[in-house]
Amino acid sequence: MLVLKFGGTSVGSVKNMTNVKSIVSEGGRKVVVLSAMSGTTNALVEISKTITEGNSEEALTLVETLYQNYMVVVNDLFSKQEYIDESLQYIDGVFSELRDLTTQPTNKLLYRIIVSKGELLSTFMFSRFLQQDGIKATLISAFDFMRTDRLQEPDSFYIKQNLERVLNDNLDTEIFITQGFICLDADGQVSNLERGGSDFTASIIGAAVGAEEVQIWTDIDGFHNNDPRFVHDTDAISHLSFDEAAELAYFGAKILHPQTVMPVRDLKIPVRIKNTMEPAAHGTLIDDSAEGEGIKAIAAIDGITAIKIKSARMLQASGFLKKVFEIFEKYHTSIDMITTSEIAVSLTIDDPTYLKDIVAELEEFSKVEVDTHRTIVCVVGNNIVHHPDTHKLFQILQDINIRMISYGGSNNNISLLINTSDKTETLQKLHRYVFETALA
Ligand SMILES: Nc1ncnc2c1ncn2[C@@H]1O[C@H](COP(=O)(O)OP(=O)(O)O)[C@@H](O)[C@H]1O
Numbered sequence: 001m002l003v004l005k006f007g008g009t010s011v012g013s014v015k016n017m018t019n020v021k022s023i024v025s026e027g028g029r030k031v032v033v034l035s036a037m038s039g040t041t042n043a044l045v046e047i048s049k050t051i052t053e054g055n056s057e058e059a060l061t062l063v064e065t066l067y068q069n070y071m072v073v074v075n076d077l078f079s080k081q082e083y084i085d086e087s088l089q090y091i092d093g094v095f096s097e098l099r100d101l102t103t104q105p106t107n108k109l110l111y112r113i114i115v116s117k118g119e120l121l122s123t124f125m126f127s128r129f130l131q132q133d134g135i136k137a138t139l140i141s142a143f144d145f146m147r148t149d150r151l152q153e154p155d156s157f158y159i160k161q162n163l164e165r166v167l168n169d170n171l172d173t174e175i176f177i178t179q180g181f182i183c184l185d186a187d188g189q190v191s192n193l194e195r196g197g198s199d200f201t202a203s204i205i206g207a208a209v210g211a212e213e214v215q216i217w218t219d220i221d222g223f224h225n226n227d228p229r230f231v232h233d234t235d236a237i238s239h240l241s242f243d244e245a246a247e248l249a250y251f252g253a254k255i256l257h258p259q260t261v262m263p264v265r266d267l268k269i270p271v272r273i274k275n276t277m278e279p280a281a282h283g284t285l286i287d288d289s290a291e292g293e294g295i296k297a298i299a300a301i302d303g304i305t306a307i308k309i310k311s312a313r314m315l316q317a318s319g320f321l322k323k324v325f326e327i328f329e330k331y332h333t334s335i336d337m338i339t340t341s342e343i344a345v346s347l348t349i350d351d352p353t354y355l356k357d358i359v360a361e362l363e364e365f366s367k368v369e370v371d372t373h374r375t376i377v378c379v380v381g382n383n384i385v386h387h388p389d390t391h392k393l394f395q396i397l398q399d400i401n402i403r404m405i406s407y408g409g410s411n412n413n414i415s416l417l418i419n420t421s422d423k424t425e426t427l428q429k430l431h432r433y434v435f436e437t438a439l440a
Pocket residue numbers: 006007008009010035196217218219220222223224225226227228229252253254255256299
């Protein structure tokens with residue numbers, strides 16, 4: 001069994017959906033996980049935000065604009081009248097629900113119901129697109145098996161049991177199509193795996209069915225050695241270990257959802273990143289073997305807040321860090337980077353939801369400084385901490401104001417905290433140096 005996930009761009013046009021059709025119609029039994037058509041989830045988030053702001057008239061206008069886009073897609077996608085009629089009926093149902101929702105009182109559930117519609121629309125239309133060509137494909141609802149527990153983690157036992165049941169109900173099916181991103185929560189309410197979560201859906205399914213491989217099909221020829229949105233001349237990496245891929249994804253490589261590697265790592269199920277527009281390209285293989293020395297890739301994550309906690313009480317006192325960490329734990333806020341001196345500790349968080357509460361509690365026993373708009377740049381490679389030339393990175397960045405350095409936490413990762421305004425320059429300088437010297 002294979003699991004293939006196609007992202008927003010891959011299902012974002014008739015041309016790309018035609019590529020996806022030819023990719024999925026080859027080979028054996030598979031589960032195909034689809035995202036919403038590109039732009040749809042953003043539009044749904046905007047609709048939900050507009051409703052929350054109390055502007056239901058504007059929300060209705062946004063719903064109508066999106067509806068018109070789908071009318072065009074149906075006309076382009078289908079040639080046979082029965083498929084046009086069936087799709088129009090489905091789309092009309094979804095959009096009449098969205099119109100009703102524009103006047104409902106807002107809450108988290110309303111948002112989740114609204115954003116779930118993108119994947120429901122794309123999977124419905126793609127399954128009918130295959131059927132129009134006589135390709136047998138069964139649409140299965142993620143709501144029938146994909147569920148999170150009280151800690152909002154995937155409920156792997158529930159998922160395995162229910163997915164097996166759904167697959168066994170359709171023993172003669174070769175191609176299953178399902179929605180990425182969406183799921184039910186522990187109370188059985190509509191929920192999701194957070195933005196970009198379809199990759200995570202694919203690896204959760206891969207683990208549940210014991211897949212041979214999980215394939216992430218996207219709009220680029222693999223995991224690149226730097227962020228192509230900020231640096232020219234980046235190259236696809238042919239191989240990454242699970243650890244390397246996880247670090248890069250966690251520290252901002254948008255191509256992979258940060259949690260994707262988690263469900264498959266222990267089961268040693270490889271993840272392959274492929275380009276829907278260029279299926280013959282090698283792509284990137286992610287598995288449990290580490291190979292080569294030197295820097296493999298650079299990534300950056302914005303929206304980081306740095307917190308410096310200074311206290312005379314820290315001097316030669318044990319238990320100070322415990323006290324600090326307990327506050328972050330209390331507010332379910334995870335810490336990304338940390339450096340300490342004898343009288344101060346600096347750390348970073350990427351979720352500032354509870355920043356005010358955290359600072360208030362820290363100020364009860366220390367002096368606190370907060371810096372927002374920071375970026376973590378992360379350099380990843382096999383055993384780079386021990387590479388004799390690694391220190392030269394800091395010479396290259398002598399004009400950049402580096403606020404924190406994390407070196408030696410793992411052998412494979414060096415992280416630097418910089419001002420977000422210096423991000424592009426930092427990525428470009430590192431790229432030029434690293435990939436044109438012996439460090440690569
Ligand atoms: N290191 C990287 N390698 C490849 N792509 C990257 C990297 N960092 C950022 N990206 C961006 O990620 C995009 C693909 O991710 P995403 O938009 O989530 O795809 P999809 O819609 O297929 O899920 C690429 O088009 C590229 O601009």
